Amino acid sequence: MFQKGGSHIYSIVKSLNNNLVLAQDEQRKEYVLFGTGIGFKKKKGDLIEESLITKIFHGEDYQNISALVDSISPDVLSVTENIVDEGEKYLGKKLNTSLLISLADHIQSAINRQNEGIEIVGSSLQWEIPFLYTKESKIGKKALEVIAIKLGVDLPEMEAAFIALHFVNAQDGIQSMDETMLITAITKSMVKTIQSLFDVVLNKESMNYSRFVTHIRYFMNRQIRQEEMIANPDDKLYLIIQEQYPKSYACGLMIREMLKKEYQLVINDDEMIYLIIHIQRVVSETK
CATH class of the missing domain: 1.10.1790.10 (PRD domain)
Structure with missing residues (x-):
């Protein structure tokens, strides 16, 4: 996920917190930038010192990052960045730079459902995910602990499986979560055939x-x-x-x-x- 700013010039669209900002480059393409103190006392239009940028996150091509970021609390974005960072360290690899946005959006939606008392019916695959993707599932479980401690929200255990799939998705460069679910279902069938x-x-x-x-x-x-x-x-x-x-x-x-x-x-x-x-x-x- 580590990516320096290169030759791009970034300007502030919105300061999310001291360490996260929504910014755009000279082509007006939007990014979420991370760096210690990068958002401190910054206002719209301010240029960002390249030396402050430690990570650059983008959305998928079809995503409107401004609209997504407006629907995600800065605290959720910050906690998600921490989860992504720890996940990368555990897996020992850099992940797709769109992971922060997609995962933060998922976590925010899960928190919203929890606050509104809405229960979702889990997929039968969720019980297979810990057996198919052991490392990613451990990241998912750890993420729930971090969310509980830092955001004060106890999400259902099945959310660990969905978070795990986001990490699977981010390693493969797959275009959609539907494709990840398809691959997971096929993997399950293959493992079942072998074991049988x-x-x-x-x-x-x-x-x-x-x-x-x-x-x-x-x-x-x-x-x-x-x-x-x-x-x-x-x-x-x-x-x-x-x-x-x-x-x-x-x-x-x-x-x-x-x-x-x-x-x-x-x-x-x-x-x-x-x-x-x-x-x-x-x-x-x-x-």
Whole structure:
């Protein structure tokens, strides 16, 4: 998320608090800027010293940041920035710079519902998310603790799952939460197939499981974007994999058929090689 101001010149649209401002560049494109003291005694039109900017956040192309920021309390924005920062440290990677806006909007909406006594019915997927995305789910749970302490609001436990999905979304560069939910549902189906065929419960905390889920996400991203798949299968390696790991190969075939039948997705032979290897690794360590 760390991003310096570069050669852009930013001017204040609105000071949100001492450390957060809504600003625009010379093309009048809007951003939320973070930096210690960046909003102190600032008024509309003031230029921002580049040395004060430590992070730059933007919205999605279709978002009106001014309207969104007007609907989010500065305290929620500040707490969300803290959650994003801690999440990045925990995951060890920089996330999509639109995460602050989308997550703050979600948290504000959840708080509004809580204050109005509105209950939402959770998706069946919410119970699967901690098993599919272990690290992100821990961030979600920690976020609820931070929100309770700093904002004095106890959000329902299921909100941890939705916050986790925002962090999943921000790693993959996916265009919408609907796509993230689709990938989550497909991942759940694949994991269920593996556990059923091998009669195991996969170790969701393991490195191989994490790699497996990450591989599925990248594969699905390419499918959703209809990017050209690798189409140079190594026939010899494919045959070796079939012979060496017959049960993982059979599992891969079941998953391939399920994806084609239920989601109209195609796994070519080269993708199958990687899928079978991941299945073999994640099952072997469990057994």
